[in-house]
């Protein structure tokens with residue numbers, strides 16, 4: 001038996017999919033092969049919000065799974081819509097790599113060292129909102145494209161810095177190029193950032209059993225809380241929402257600490273709150289925190305910035 005592992009074509013996607021495939025072989029002994037599937041998100045350079053936002057990277061892989069062309073689909077968890085998909089099982093969340101955002105700036109600078117008026121590129125409303133909220137006087141500039149294209153804009157002088165996921169840089173072996181790793185409490189990552197989702201067909205018990213071996217309890221609890229918050233806010237992956245949860249050992253009882261940010265890329269005052277609870281109740285913690293944030297005005301903030 002050879003498991004067909006579906007992947008997008010980008011360097012990042014093929015790297016993370018082959019890492020999952022190798023881990024699967026190591027833990028279960030099963031043979032794997034990578035199958036490349038092209039998605040609208042890869043073919044277009046238009047802003048994500050315009051080509052459907054949530055899910056553009058995901059649906060083509062799921063279609064290939066449902067059509068029986070692949071047995072496993074590997075996605076970045078932060079690109080995965082929060083609504084469950086018919087016939088698809090989220091069978092494994094392997095250990096999260098690094099949730100942080102990274103800065104790549106000219107001349108080895110950190111964000112705080114960049115002069116007022118510096119141009120910092122990001123296509124993410126969440127990053128834009130939090131960068132503006134830092135009050136550093138930097139100018140946030142829209143940006144899309146793969147990791148290479150984005151870094152090149154700093155190397156060729158078009159931008160002073162770009163902000164991108166540390167996990168992506170690590171997976172590509174390029175983390176040394178980061179000039180700063182942002183404290184995840186100061187700049188909250190996207191829900192699920194740095195984690196992967198391995199999906200199979202819901203009725204494929206054999207593959208579900210194999211994938212279960214990759215699942216990491218702490219990652220699943222944290223990411224489930226972050227995504228529960230996102231779902232309760234009725235927001236998607238392109239909303240100005242940051243969330244990060246950690247499992248903390250409190251004298252032998254495992255607690256989940258969830259922090260969240262809802263902002264506005266144009267710089268309106270943002271909302272930042274946190275909640276804690278039992279690691280057994282990640283969905284409840286996310287729901288409670290979302291309700292508190294909505295009571296503070298999170299939904300009108302997000303309505304103001306909806307595409």
Ligand SMILES: NCc1[nH]cc(CCC(=O)O)c1CC(=O)O
Nearest residue numbers: 076078164165167168193194195
């Ligand atoms: N939005 C695109 C995307 N989806 C997943 C990653 C890589 C990091 C991860 O696994 O969270 C990236 C690139 C980035 O944000 O810089």
